[in-house]
Amino acid sequence: MIIGDGVLEQTCKDMIETILLCLSNATKGTIYRIGPMPELRTVRVTSGARDQASGQILWGINEFSDYNHPGKCWEDYKDKPGRLLEAMAWCVEKGKSWTSDDPNQDGRSVRKQLANEAEDYHHMEPVLINRTYLYGDHAAELQFPVDYRGQPIWKECQNLVVAVIKIHFKKDCIKKGDNSTKVIKKLSRTLGTQLLSLHIRETLSEAQQELARQRLQSCNVLAHELRNTLIKLGFAFSAINAELSFLREQWESEISLACPEIENKIVILDRLSKLVEANCSGERCPAGLAGLCEKLIAEQAELSDAALMPAIGEKWVDNKIAPKWQELLLESDAWEESREEIGSLLERLKISLWLGTNEKLAHRLAHLPDDLKAVWPKLAYMEFTVDKLTELERIIKFLDHPDLKIPHKQQTKKILTSLKALVEIIPEMEEKTNRIIFSLRNGSFEKN
Secondary structure, eight states, X not given: OOOOHHHHHHHHHHHHHHHHHHOTTEEEEEEEEXXXXXXXXXXXXXXXXXXXXXXXXEXXXXXXXXXXXXXXXXXXXXXXXXXOOOHHHHHHHHOOOEEESOGGGOTTOHHHHHHSOOOOEEEEEEEEEEHHHHHGGGGGGOOOOBOTTSOBSSTTOSEEEEEEEEEEEOTTOOOTXXXXXXXXXXXXXXXXXXXXXXXXXXXXXHHHHHHHHHHSGGGHHHHHHHHHHHHHHHHHHHHHHHHHHHHHHHHHHHHHHHOTTSOOHHHHHHHHHHHHHHHTTSTTSOGGGHHHHHHHHHHHHHHHHOOOOHHHHHHHIIIIIHHHHHHHHHHOSTTGGGHHHHHHHHHHHHHHTTGXXXXXXXXXXXXXXXXXXXXXXXXXXXXXXGGGTTHHHHHHHHTTOTTOOOTTHHHHHHHHHHHHHHHTTHXXXXXXHHHHHXXXXXXXXXXX
């Protein structure tokens, strides 16, 4: 990933600070950068520890670690006969978390294996990003790292590990699959989105950097300050919208349970995927379409799992799913008998994306009070932006509703309360933006 060291460190600090604020039993956080392929060098970016006396977060990497700069390559830490097993290798190769909720029995504790000394309680969570988002059309050309048998890892996976979050906890305050691990997992997705956003922005700006350096050299300090502010703001808004997507997912689940006779997107997408699978390997289907079939099934599954805004979901159907179906129908007659059904399913799919906004369906949720049914969809289907800052307090108060029965809603409230401090920097951002625009327009650049 193309991300500047300073920007990356500040982003990681924001993430660690958010996690420590949300999880009172967490004592320390560290984020490691993974990449590039196939070297997969793992380097510790930054660490932050909570000072037990003051509650402040102390930053810095003081203790020795093999993952301090320049870090370790995949060949040096992957699972291999005769080598110590490391939790980092598990997270990177499997793309799955590792929880040490019994350090005395932790089979991947290096300290335990070397000196028979238990480490502290901790949880490690990989940060995943879809490889097509990073490499686009070149994703199929990637050279994958291999395990000790020489077999490529990740080759069959759509997601790549770009970072690993490690959070330390007080004794007996972490268990596999508990709410703390769920909070870390959810925030790891937000960090992945933020890192991807930074990567895209840095990539697009590379071609313009030389010209910008010549024309705007005198305002680099202000531009850098604004960039850091925008990064914090972007992280906060991404995290808030991630929480709103969870509310949206829960609301749509309530609709599905109360109205089982109504066809939802999951049922429709499952039927579309079965139609692909039924004919993709038949004699009437050219072998060259196998890759297209796999990609179509993967994108339909991704849409099924995502709680997108309805309009965004429609664009997903129009830009990703429908064109691939058109290509299959054009290149092969294997689906000719199902052409009308496929067309009908795609139209019904777009309609199903809006079921959560149907007020008539909401009235059928008899087990929910009227005030909850009125507010829940309005908040769930809101895209949180800079002009809706006042809505954040309303969302936080909504989570206190006694009849709102959703999983780990208190953790969600803690996350949003912590993020509230970040979105309050918007006036500062606007002031700095106006200052820079004014300076550029008038050809004079101020330092203050």
